[in-house]
Amino acid sequence: MEIYLLKSTASLIVLLGIYHLFLEKEKMxxxxxxxxxFSLLLSFTIPFITIEVAVESLPKPLLLSQSAPNQVLTQTQNQTIAVDVAQVLESExxxxxxxxxxxxxxxxLxxxxxxxxxxxxxxxxxxxxRKVAFNCSTLVLSKEEQLPHTFLQYIFINEDDFNSQNIQQELYTHELTHVRQKHTYDVLFIEILKTLFWFNPILVFYKKAIQLNHEFLADENVVESHKNVSFYQNLLVEKASWNSNFYLASNLNFSVTKKRLIMMTKxxxxxxxxxxxxxxxxxxAGLVFASCIEKTAAKDKEPEVWINGERVKESEMNQPISNWKKEQPNENNQTNEAAYFAGVRFIIYxxxxxxxxxxQGKDIILDKTYEELTAEEKDRFKPYLRIPKGHVKKSPTAAELEDYKDSKKYAIWIDDVNVKNTELNNYSPSDIAYVLGSSVMKNARTQKHPQPFQFHFYTHNYFDKKQMGKAPEKYPLDKVEIFDKIIKN
Structure with a gap:
């Protein structure tokens, strides 16, 4: 709501300022x-208009775990940290x-x-x-001492002045202009806005500008119809001392100032x-663009990627690489959880x-080895008690291997050594035991490796030597840390 009011008010001020500086003094x-x-309509609708401009966005430094929405995983250079983000349970x-x-x-109200x-x-x-039909209007004859004023198709005048024909033709022409050009609807429109947005003082100035413009229009029609500018100017000055209490009506003597008198001869x-x-x-155009611009993350149309004979879906690109592959884990080489985390410390700060x-953690809440954890505590650490599975050998197809040679798309490693893409010319699909790849965010790409994807190829000898088909038997670090609250230095 605050943004809506700020945008609409800023637009109202700018457009009214343009009117007073460049348009009000001109006879148009x-x-x-x-x-x-139009300024009123645009200002109150401009906050709803959105012009999206695609910009490169930075990746989020932390990824929420789907299995535990209040927990966050992040990586350091030498260990894995599990961050437990504190949640606000109550608010006043x-x-x-x-x-x-x-x-x-x-x-x-x-x-x-x-x-x-x-x-x-x-x-x-x-x-x-008492009412009298008069051209396209209706004269309302009132006992009140008043100047002619207009509301909708009604022109209110004093009955005695009408009977004695004490109302000049110029005054009738003036009021008829208000009726024919339906000026009352403009006044009602701005009054409705003032009623709903009564706290916005700029609308008062809009009403004054609109009503003065109505008088310019009526004065212009009188001058063109009767060809006697000086007489009409004197008539306005003579009637200027009269007051009207009808703020919804168009009044003859509204703002009889130097502006109106000068405008008649301009x-x-x-x-x-x-x-x-x-x-x-x-x-x-600049106002709309400045008010409605909204930056959105650009969606890069990355090249198609195939892994082990199957195309990676676009919806899977932002998921972990393990979700890309359709291979079945080697169930015969799974490691027992207790053996995998044996002796590993689980610490909550x-x-x-x-x-x-x-x-750097402070104020330890819990510090136990895996064997010392209760069932409830293990359940809390469940998102981090994942055991990597062994890979199953599967060679790429000839078409895939040919595609990986494109140096604009892929950065290539063979047996964990970075090589040129042309190095794949020395290999046939059957020489490759396993392919592992990932996408690279734009801000993570380097001058040396500007490609959107990086892929690792493993030969049979290297795959067997590193025992990549076997699940690791032991957690590689000595502890897992969780922090209820993270403070930046």
Missing amino acids: HTFNRFYLL TNYIPIILWSLYVMAT FLVIRFGKNIYSLILKAKKS TTSKSRAFLKKIALVPVL KTGTWTKDRV
């Missing part, structure tokens, strides 16, 4: 009328938004009632008074008006502080 009142109305009720919304509702009451009073006055060339209108296009290359 019809265009200005619709510019002001914040009464400030409730109070503010209650105040808004009460104030808005009061203004809605006042708005409806004023409309009703004008309509009731029209119903109770001219604006067609070329000047055209240039001003054209100049608004890039300004409005209250806090952990990031240092240069690792997290």
